[in-house]
Amino acid sequence: MQNWTIQKLLNWITGYFTDKAIDSPRLSAELLLAFVLQMKRIELYTNFDKPVAKEQLNHLHDLVKRAGENEPVAYLTGRAKFYSLELDITPDCMIPRPETELLVEHAIEILRARTGNQFVCDLCTGCGCIAIAIARNYPNADIIATDISDAALSFAVKNVEKHQLKDRIKLLSGDLFEPITPQLEAHQFDLITCNPPYVSEIEFEKLEKNVRDYEPATALLAGADGLDIHRKISQQVCSYLKADGILILEIGYEQGQAVRDLLEQAGCFRQISIKKDIQKHNRVIIAER
Template sequence: MAEIWNIQKLLDWLVGFFTEKKIDSPRLTAEMLLSFVLGMKRIELYMHFDKPVEQGKLEQLRSLVKRCVANEPVQYLVGSCEFYSMTFKVCSDCLIPRPETELLVERAIEFLRTRAELPVQYICDLCTGSGCIATAIAKNYKGDCKVIATDICDKALAVAAENIAKYNLAEKVQLLRGDLFEPIIEQLDVREFDLLVSNPPYVSDAEYENLDAKVKNYEPKLAIAGGVDGLDIYKRIIAGAANHLKKDGALMLEIGYQQGGAVKDMLEKTNLFANIVIEKDFNNNDRIITGFRTQ
């Protein structure tokens, strides 16, 4: 007689197996896969511990577990990811949003709130990928704003469009395809923004070679690699800020943990910015740089 697996037994087995295979966050990964296969929320697993799991679902789970231990990110396997307490669609065409990036969203919303008296604020999210930054800002900033989000990759923009639609933000967030500011010059009336945000590709060539297999083999290189020193896109964004950031506007960038000094130098050399601040993430690594345009 075939062995009967209920949810509790499966979860226990998966957590043990993932721990042995040194998978990150074994319990979370087990819960994500199991809830995906069973079409339940994670919390519901704990409310139906005794529920038997049918053979077809076990087979589906087995195949996902194999891919997971071969380092395929669990977020791609289940097609979604939590970011800023929201659920975003993701697939291998876009970067998986990282918890560190939530700090950028937080600071962006705080800045917008300081200018809430303005009738509308214009925000530009360069390198939007899944659209997580643009969508999280548009959803959580309660004042009037309009977000333009650009990316060079059509497939990533298709994912962003689904995320924007899911949160009913199509009126607030407009997607444009192209190289950094290029589509803004060609297609829009709005060319100067109150806030420029970006989490650009910033990994150097040397770092890229040594990345974890989970990242290197599955996430798009276009979303990660930022040239020899990882600074290529920062140079271009900072140069473009001169034309696209309003006086008193803010530029907020995610940075690699070793890039704070170099990006700060670039900002200072423009003589456009004051109060340049580098902030650390919850792992105590430099993660966000902010500058305010003074002239």
């Protein structure tokens, strides 16, 4: 019987994922192997010749098969990285995307240009990634984060605890601003962030299998034109922003003009700008009151 070492397994799984056209085959292989062996990825390389026990091989075999059928590696391991932070996730939460780090970068830059303690609201928080990344990188912010999915919020609770931010991030369940009532300590914010669902019905049918069949539809779909949530936020946002408050939203790369129009109709913004991601796609819109 073949003696499966870490090196042999890494090479075999990488080849298998390449044949199956799985994204980032080497990285996916490393993540699964590190998860099963309970090692850091770097430790795989310092233990290249170590043989892997039969029980672990069986576990790995099951996960590799599922990944080969397009089940996302992040759901198989229950972990995702965002803004260099490790987060726990389940299939009830959308997997945080590297593109969303652009929104966080702008949010932190905006906060650093302001003085005093800042009140931030993160709508559609999912696993809490944006709120947590802001809180970890900007110490003078108190954050309220909301989501309509209690299942996703239960993971946001775990992640907030994991990153020791319980005293700075309050998580509330409900439709956008609905849980933010005047009784709360802050009901008007210096900064409102949101990465809402923004996929249209037609785009949804064309999504890659690993997204459409595995990620929660409530995190992706936003009506016939993909703008239902941007529309709703634009209608409500002015009463939740301070007189000099700022809104920052993620957008689909073809939605820039449509969302700009919605925010202009909101009637409270003096400046609206669109930022591009590294692929030169419109990705973030910033509206200043």
